[in-house]
């Protein structure tokens with residue numbers, strides 16, 4: 001069966017069309033088009049032309065990124081400086097002008113750098129067709145079964161102090177390369193102590209996930225050498241990373257703590 | 269298989285054709301419109317040989333749906349030379365920046381996008397601009413040198 005592309009004016013209509021039977025949603029297409037080219041995706045492919053999906057809005061501390069916002073748009077936006085190192089290292093320039101925020105939430109391992117950062121930022125996904133909002137964490141968990149639904153936008157509070165956000169991507173090819181692993185951390189401090197630590201790993205499992213053991217070690221502590229050492233020790237706890245062409249599961253587990261330590265030292 | 273009409277501007281000229289459903293822009297440009305200058309390397313977004321400019325921005329034509337190019341302005345290597353070669357083409361020759369030449373059309377378009385936006389890039393910016401383009405022959409240095417030559421106005425043409 002060949003591919004049939006349906007074009008819808010809004011995401012809500014695409015969501016309704018999606019409910020009528022098997023279909024694949026086409027975001028920027030940097031993942032989906034590969035599968036179409038390879039003949040892996042057949043049947044219905046849905047795309048949406050609504051320019052509203054590409055909107056970036058900031059009100060107060062809340063940032064809202066439409067699902068169709070590209071990595072290039074994020075990397076070029078003055079008020080999104082904390083995300084520049086994240087968006088700016090996803091593929092080369094020709095990938096970034098197409099790769100979207102929405103697509104990154106569903107990009108298979110080892111992809112999902114932006115989703116990793118969103119997870120650490122505690123972002124929520126605004127679901128299509130008035131489906132309310134859900135934590136990005138839930139979307140990443142449910143995506144495996146294809147039960148996550150279409151995402152219209154993501155929202156998160158911009159950290160008041162940019163220095164509380166940290167990003168560390170490990171790749172073999174510079175300046176552009178896919179993650180061996182990636183780490184995003186948000187470590188707000190009150191009176192020198194970490195309150196509400198959120199640390200997420202990318203490329204350490206089927207989808208980006210929070211490092212609960214690391215968060216537990218950091219919570220309530222000051223970011224000193226002893227705390228950093230303890231966090232590094234438990235870095236890979238709870239993760240069962242895949243083996244692929246970039247790295248073995250063993251290697252990823254071995255180096256997770258090393259890279260976490262480097263990131264935390266930078267943030268201290 | 270259903271066909272979809274697509275009209276676009278290719279190197280300044282209005283063009284129309286029919287794209288098959290699900291056809292990517294690279295295949296449409298090559299087979300549909302007969303512009304063989306963008307190359308098919310991987311069809312997976314990893315090699316950059318198919319790089320074309322869409323409204324001035326570098327895009328991987330193999331990852332773009334042909335019908336999504338409706339009404340857009342496409343530039344390919346075939347449109348670079350006028351009465352004389354484009355300075356980038358001259359500089360690539362002077363620096364021996366093409367060996368087998370397969371990556372060259374993509375490299376030229378990625379470089380053009382950079383220089384159109386930022387005529388005096390640093391070496392790092394040049395490397396960043398071609399970071400999505402693989403070359404298996406030259407080792408990149410002659411390509412980087414060629415692009416910097418044009419930036420610094422050293423290229424003939």
Ligand SMILES: Cc1cc2nc3c(=O)[nH]c(=O)nc-3n(C[C@H](O)[C@H](O)[C@H](O)COP(=O)(O)OP(=O)(O)OC[C@H]3O[C@@H](n4cnc5c(N)ncnc54)[C@H](O)[C@@H]3O)c2cc1C
Nearest residue numbers: 027028029030031032099100102103106107112113151313
């Ligand atoms: C050469 C190359 C290098 C890359 N490098 C990186 C990298 O360094 N880091 C990285 O993270 N990724 C990388 N990627 C992967 C990919 O480009 C990105 O993850 C990108 O953000 C995916 O977005 P997209 O819009 O292109 O997704 P698409 O291909 O359009 O879609 C991907 C998946 O998401 C689903 N989807 C898309 N939008 C929505 C939505 N709004 N709601 C629900 N589902 C949706 C699609 O149905 C599909 O399953 C790379 C890809 C290539 C080809």
Ligand code: FES
Nearest residue numbers: 309310311316330
């Ligand atoms: S053919 Fe498009 S990137 Fe290789």
Ligand code: FES
Nearest residue numbers: 367371403404405
């Ligand atoms: S010249 Fe042969 S791949 Fe670049």
